[in-house]
Amino acid sequence: MIQVIDLWKSFGDNHVLKGVNLTVPTGQTYVVLGGSGSGKTVLMKHVIGLLKPDRGRVIVEGVEISALTGKALTEARQQFGMVFQGAALFDSMNVFDNVAFPLRERHRGERIKSDEVRTRVVEKLKVVDLGEEVLGRWPAELSGGMRKRVALARALVSDPQVVLYDEPTTGLDPITTNYVDEMILHAKERLGITSMVISHDIASAFRVADRLAVLYDGHLAAEGTPAEVRDSKDPFVQRFLSTWFEKQ
Ligand SMILES: Nc1ncnc2c1ncn2[C@@H]1O[C@H](COP(=O)(O)OP(=O)(O)OP(=O)(O)O)[C@@H](O)[C@H]1O
Incomplete structure (x- = not known):
């Protein structure tokens, strides 16, 4: 399980995360969607302990990653699998x-x-x-x-119990994207792993997610099952999702 609790992060006057809360249940795939610059990578970097929160906590498999440094952090990080962009x-x-x-x-x-x-x-x-x-x-x-x-x-x-995917489908053609989605689903089904995916690929997110969130203006503007997020009344979420669903 991954827990992000009231996470705040600013870089100078740039307030990137303003109280993010989310839980990834064991064995599920959680996708964080958001536009460019919305803070997805900053969020992910907190989950792997590469950034320290201004406020809040990140707990992965019972270990408070946000409180670790040095060797303890390196060892904790070895519990994750990571699939980087590209x-x-x-x-x-x-x-x-x-x-x-x-x-x-x-x-x-x-x-x-x-x-x-x-x-x-x-x-x-x-x-x-x-x-x-x-x-x-x-x-x-x-x-x-x-x-x-x-x-x-x-x-x-x-x-690993936990796998993190950073923009796994960015820059891929639709067939390869499908393949990567299936790979994420298979890894979950065959190995029971817990995963967090950051993405701006709406179609792919809705295919692989058990739960998903839309990050906007430092908050999760919507959060829940794919059906719940699709029905969100939040104006940004509606606009963001319509860029894809209106194409269908
Ligand atoms: N180390 C840093 N120092 C200063 N500002 C940073 C740092 N890392 C990220 N930022 C800022 O935080 C904001 C969010 O960046 P982030 O990379 O998380 O966006 P993103 O949602 O992953 O975008 P993209 O989809 O384009 O990769 C941006 O305004 C970025 O300039």
């Missing part, structure tokens, strides 16, 4: 080494058997519907959708 694979490593990277980092200084690493890499590639034939391939040889799937396999390799 997939962000290491270009100089093949698929196997990319996916194995967090395992090797986590067990640095300890012995971890190479056949165990391989088993776990292959197992997580299977979750994202990739076979062993991709192990030796390089990121540059993969399509955008495959790169995203490798990035998710890497995020899952340490068996």
Whole structure:
């Protein structure tokens, strides 16, 4: 479970978050939608402890991330899987080494058997519907959708309870976007993970979310199940969603 409690953050006079409250129940996918500059990334950075709140708290799996620093924070952060915008694979490593990277980092200084690493890499590639034939391939040889799937396999390799997705579908064509949505749904169904997604892709958000929120002017202008958010009477939310739903 992820809990964000009365979170406030300003940069000088720029009051980005003004009392955000949300709860991501265990095993659910929660999408935070919002326009450019609405503060989605700032919110996500608080969840992973990269920013400290001016006020409020962030609690992930019972650990108050917002109160941790140094080694304790680094260790807590290793409990998360993260899928960054643009997939962000290491270009100089093949698929196997990319996916194995967090395992090797986590067990640095300890012995971890190479056949165990391989088993776990292959197992997580299977979750994202990739076979062993991709192990030796390089990121540059993969399509955008495959790169995203490798990035998710890497995020899952340490068996995290919580996965965070930063704009997973930005810049992808509609078919690849669908693929990525399915990958997020599969990862939830197959592994029971809790995930938070930040996005401005309304169609994708409504496909993957158990719950979603629309961030506007430092607050959640709407929050709830997809049906509840779609029925919101908030004028901004209506305007924001109409950019997509009126196209349907
Ligand atoms: N480290 C920082 N220092 C100062 N201002 C910042 C910092 N990080 C973010 N901001 C400001 O906070 C606001 C929200 O930025 P944020 O990146 O969270 O938006 P976003 O919703 O993720 O937008 P986008 O969809 O375009 O990525 C912006 O006005 C940005 O300039």
